[in-house]
Amino acid sequence: xxxxxxxxxxxxxxxxxxxxxxxxxxxxxxxxxxxxxxxxxxxxxxxxxxxxxxxxxxxxxxxxxxxxxxxxxxxxxxxxxxxxxxxxxxxxxxxxxxxxxxxxxxxxxxxxxxxxxxxxxxxxxxxxxxxxxxxxxxxxxxxxxxxxxxxxxxxxxxxxxxxxxxxxxxxxxxxxxxxxxxxxxxxxxxxxxxxxxxxxxxxxxxxxxxxxxxxxxxxxxxxxxxxxxxxxxxxxxxxxxxxx
Amino acid sequence: xxxxxxxxxxxxxxxxxxxxxxxxxxxxxxxxxxxxxxxxxxxxxxxxxxxxxxxxxxxxxxxxxxxxxxxxxxxxxxxxxxxxxxxxxxxxxxxxxxxxxxxxxxxxxxxxxxxxxxxxxxxxxxxxxxxxxxxxxxxxxxxxxxxxxxxxxxxxxxxxxxxxxxxxxxxxxxxxxxxxxxxxxxxxxxxxxxxxxxxxxxxxxxxxxxxxxxxxxxxxxxxxxxxxxxxxxxxxxxxxxxxxxxxxxxxxxxxxxxxxx
Numbered sequence: 001x002x003x004x005x006x007x008x009x010x011x012x013x014x015x016x017x018x019x020x021x022x023x024x025x026x027x028x029x030x031x032x033x034x035x036x037x038x039x040x041x042x043x044x045x046x047x048x049x050x051x052x053x054x055x056x057x058x059x060x061x062x063x064x065x066x067x068x069x070x071x072x073x074x075x076x077x078x079x080x081x082x083x084x085x086x087x088x089x090x091x092x093x094x095x096x097x098x099x100x101x102x103x104x105x106x107x108x109x110x111x112x113x114x115x116x117x118x119x120x121x122x123x124x125x126x127x128x129x130x131x132x133x134x135x136x137x138x139x140x141x142x143x144x145x146x147x148x149x150x151x152x153x154x155x156x157x158x159x160x161x162x163x164x165x166x167x168x169x170x171x172x173x174x175x176x177x178x179x180x181x182x183x184x185x186x187x188x189x190x191x192x193x194x195x196x197x198x199x200x201x202x203x204x205x206x207x208x209x210x211x212x213x214x215x216x217x218x219x220x221x222x223x224x225x226x227x228x229x230x231x232x233x234x235x236x237x238x239x240x241x242x243x244x
Numbered sequence: 245x246x247x248x249x250x251x252x253x254x255x256x257x258x259x260x261x262x263x264x265x266x267x268x269x270x271x272x273x274x275x276x277x278x279x280x281x282x283x284x285x286x287x288x289x290x291x292x293x294x295x296x297x298x299x300x301x302x303x304x305x306x307x308x309x310x311x312x313x314x315x316x317x318x319x320x321x322x323x324x325x326x327x328x329x330x331x332x333x334x335x336x337x338x339x340x341x342x343x344x345x346x347x348x349x350x351x352x353x354x355x356x357x358x359x360x361x362x363x364x365x366x367x368x369x370x371x372x373x374x375x376x377x378x379x380x381x382x383x384x385x386x387x388x389x390x391x392x393x394x395x396x397x398x399x400x401x402x403x404x405x406x407x408x409x410x411x412x413x414x415x416x417x418x419x420x421x422x423x424x425x426x427x428x429x430x431x432x433x434x435x436x437x438x439x440x441x442x443x444x445x446x447x448x449x450x451x452x453x454x455x456x457x458x459x460x461x462x463x464x465x466x467x468x469x470x471x472x473x474x475x476x477x478x479x480x481x482x483x484x485x486x487x488x489x490x491x492x493x494x495x496x497x498x499x500x501x502x503x504x505x
Contacts, residue, residue: 012502013503037444058282071343071344072503074344074345074346076342076343076344076346077499078499090346092443093344094343098340098344099340099341099343099344099345100340101268108268112265112268113345115261115264116261116341116346116347116348117345121260
């Protein structure tokens, strides 16, 4: 049974002011970096339950806390208050060119990422052929990933992250860099994953993606849930708000 | 206490990741190099011959005694220095993992220490070859005491590496500062000279120097001697303190690391 449950979940982090010796000796010398030590309320007391079978799109303008929301679920950030329950094997893709060993080949990176997603060496080795086929990267897998294009990173990361049959799949705006053929294929795979009663949470700026793939939509604004409902309803309200 | 034990549990969970990192780091270190891993043996060997010859000529020392002595101290010192040095960016370099995957951060300083430790093992092999040529009569069962010695120096360096990794994450001035301090300790620790050369007047320089004890538990067995019980006691004590401090620091910073990157 997979579930994501947030009870009054809160996340506040501090942004430290960059201080250099010059700033101390010459007051006012740092014209463009005037902000003081600030706190950012990235998630503001969120209450939410996501159950199996739900495909959730998260929308909102830049800085609304969407990525932070995913990272908290993924266990990258720890909530500073409230309760968070996440059950199930998580697989996630955030910044795509990150989390690769640039000097290593596609194969090596696939293996390493599999381990980091919680697989045992035997399990990931057994899946590598299948991942390679899905990614269609062919000979490129023998090359160090530093020579990859952004689209190739997407293929490698997506193919690996979804091959482990995660209970919970978290995606952050990843389709910007795949070509049309791969987006179609990836969309089908995501639908398959959700069909075996698992959870998908994705951050997107593309309202069509939200409507096509998801059956629930959350609109985040300043770390709070502004609206929660069907994708049609929420994307419509969001677009109307953006136009104003 | 539960927090500190979670530290080791996390390492155990991520053991395959650690092995994979260390194996690949070692392989990529000598990629496109003709001599490859032989450099780990050639470098300390050549350094000892160079420094050894200079001293032999300038201060009329017996090369047969002097080169092994220098080599035995220089190898473990290089290990301590380079693992502390490379660990300063252990977390910074791992940003891509720490910001998006659930991997335990304590893996990353250990990764650096393991790579440097394997280099130490290579350089010790080089040492044995030289020593066998110069002074075969000193080989004996006492040399097995190298095993506890290596264990001590490994844990000590691991502790230092964790401190360096955390400190440099918060204040980037730590890295140049550490380089400077290590350079100072290189001269303060009897490596390119012997403790006896300091005389009674400056004996405190090495007696109060933690690195002296850590180096000694490796250096003496390499040369075929056994360090005193006091040396072991001090070395183990220092190691435990440094290691515990490292673990506590990494744990305290655990949830701040992703924000600091």
